[in-house]
Amino acid sequence: MRLIAPxxxxxxxxxCDSGTESREEAASTRAVQREHTAIPYGTASRGTAxxxxxxxxxxxxxxxxxLDRGRERFLIFCSPCHGASGRGDGxxxxxxxxxxxSYHQERLRGAPFEHIVSVxxxxxxxxxxxxxxxxxxxxWAVAHYVRSLQRTEAQTAGASE
Amino acid sequence: MAQLFSRRATTIFxxxxxxxxxxxxxxxxxxxxxxxxxxxxGVGKPAPQPIPFRHDLHAGVLKIDCRYxxxxxxxxxxxxxxxxxxxxxxxxxxxxxxxxxxxxxxALALDTPLRWRSVSRLPDFAYFHHGAHVSKGVTCATCxxxxxxxxxxxxxRTLSMGWCLECHRDxxxxxxxxxxxxxxxxxxxxxxxxxxxxxxxLLMSCSTCHR
Numbered sequence: 001m002r003l004i005a006p007x008x009x010x011x012x013x014x015x016c017d018s019g020t021e022s023r024e025e026a027a028s029t030r031a032v033q034r035e036h037t038a039i040p041y042g043t044a045s046r047g048t049a050x051x052x053x054x055x056x057x058x059x060x061x062x063x064x065x066x067l068d069r070g071r072e073r074f075l076i077f078c079s080p081c082h083g084a085s086g087r088g089d090g091x092x093x094x095x096x097x098x099x100x101x102s103y104h105q106e107r108l109r110g111a112p113f114e115h116i117v118s119v120x121x122x123x124x125x126x127x128x129x130x131x132x133x134x135x136x137x138x139x140w141a142v143a144h145y146v147r148s149l150q151r152t153e154a155q156t157a158g159a160s161e
Numbered sequence: 162m163a164q165l166f167s168r169r170a171t172t173i174f175x176x177x178x179x180x181x182x183x184x185x186x187x188x189x190x191x192x193x194x195x196x197x198x199x200x201x202x203g204v205g206k207p208a209p210q211p212i213p214f215r216h217d218l219h220a221g222v223l224k225i226d227c228r229y230x231x232x233x234x235x236x237x238x239x240x241x242x243x244x245x246x247x248x249x250x251x252x253x254x255x256x257x258x259x260x261x262x263x264x265x266x267x268a269l270a271l272d273t274p275l276r277w278r279s280v281s282r283l284p285d286f287a288y289f290h291h292g293a294h295v296s297k298g299v300t301c302a303t304c305x306x307x308x309x310x311x312x313x314x315x316x317x318r319t320l321s322m323g324w325c326l327e328c329h330r331d332x333x334x335x336x337x338x339x340x341x342x343x344x345x346x347x348x349x350x351x352x353x354x355x356x357x358x359x360x361x362x363l364l365m366s367c368s369t370c371h372r
Contacts, residue, residue, distance in 0.1 A: 076226040080251075091223045097254050128250045133232050 051136050055121070057114050059140035062148075070145030073138045077130055078146075086149045098126060103146055104153045116143035202319035208278040210314075211264040220309035227301050227308075234301070238290045242277040245269045280316045281305060287322075288372045298336045303328075329364040 039045050060066055075084065083089040086103035093099045101108065120139045123129040134142065195201055219225050228234055230243035245268040256262055268275040281304065283289050295301075301308065306317020318324055328335045363369060 076228050080223065080225050080229065092225075092251055092255070095223065095255055097251055126254060128246065128253070132244065132246065133229070 054136035055117070055139070059113065059117065059143070060137065062144045066141045067145055067148060069138065070141035070143070070148075073134060073142050074145050074149075077134055078142065081127075085153070086146065100125075100127065103150050104157075109150050109154065113140070113143045113147065116146050199319060202321055203280070203316050204319055205315050205317075206280075207313040207315050208280050210278055211275055212261055214277075214314070216308045216311045216314050234291045235295050236292045238288075238292070240291045242275075242279070245275050248275070280314055281320060283320060287370055289370070297332075299328075303336075325370070326365070332364065 079090055080092045081088070081090040081097060081100050082103070083093070088100045088102045103109075117139045119127065120130045120134055120142060122131070130139075199205065219230075220227065230247055231240040233239050233241035245265055248262075248265050249269060252262060252265065265275060267273075294304075304318055304320065308314065308317075
């Protein structure tokens with residue numbers, strides 16, 4: 001008789017959740033992605049001024065290192081759609097993405113560097129903004145590389161005529 | 162009074178006496194082998210993902226660079242997972258109505274993250290910096306294997322401490338600098354020079370990785 005109370009307590013405990021049931025099966029797949037939190041009104045995030053300065057015209061001047069950097073960034077972020085030569089024939093286009101305009105048309109050949117940087121920053125048409133992926137200094141590097149692509153293309157076109 | 166032990170008792174006792182340590186040794190050996198096997202570390206085991214993303218298609222067929230989506234790989238501790246915006250760069254047009262992409266559209270509409278599950282997550286007591294490794298010439302494939310051939314993303318190496326140390330002991334001979342997938346690492350070195358002399362004592366120091 002004296003055992004009934006402890007037995008009942010044990011039975012009640014048996015239904016308790018140990019917290020282990022809901023855990024992920026594979027311990028190596030813990031998700032640590034942080035929620036996006038908007039910047040509070042009236043404040044600026046660290047590095048805002050530096051980013052703005054890096055984005056300001058006329059940007060960095062074209063050095064071989066900058067062009068190398070631009071080429072590398074171009075191949076990562078732009079070539080999937082624009083193609084390695086800038087003709088708008090990237091592999092993603094072959095899968096059904098509407099082809100972007102070629103860099104080698106008259107309108108874009110005459111476009112200032114600022115236009116290219118602004119398109120990377122804000123996007124245009126179907127192109128999304130790349131501001132979250134390409135930092136300001138790299139945008140100038142890409143712009144310089146795009147310009148060098150246009151020049152090379154114009155030269156080869158001129159030579160073949 | 163009858164005999165307590167039968168005639169066979171001595172034999173049984175001897176057999177048990179011999180077999181018990183043998184069984185213990187075999188059990189220990191099996192445990193050791195299991196703990197060091199790939200399966201115990203989850204190698205080759207895919208994680209449940211919100212969308213059946215295929216690296217073999219995106220990185221393999223379409224040849225999209227790793228860094229297009231994992232933008233932090235060169236400069237941050239975390240290589241990072243792509244935001245819904247990043248996916249939408251293409252998927253606003255391609256497969257725009259596909260039902261498998263519903264979690265993506267939901268994430269975008271509700272401004273919530275798309276929770277991709279990493280298969281290569283290290284435990285909290287290990288400090289790892291992607292940028293430090295990539296800038297020294299460690300390629301993505303060194304640790305993640307040939308991701309561009311994986312229909313389902315799986316862990317390719319154990320990523321155990323022993324595995325890390327294999328390279329930390331003698332990084333020079335192991336870094337495949339010349340076949341680097343990421344050309345960055347090579348370019349950062351002055352031409353014709355070997356990568357910065359690795360201070361092996363620092364690489365083998367406990368507090369380098371356990372801070």
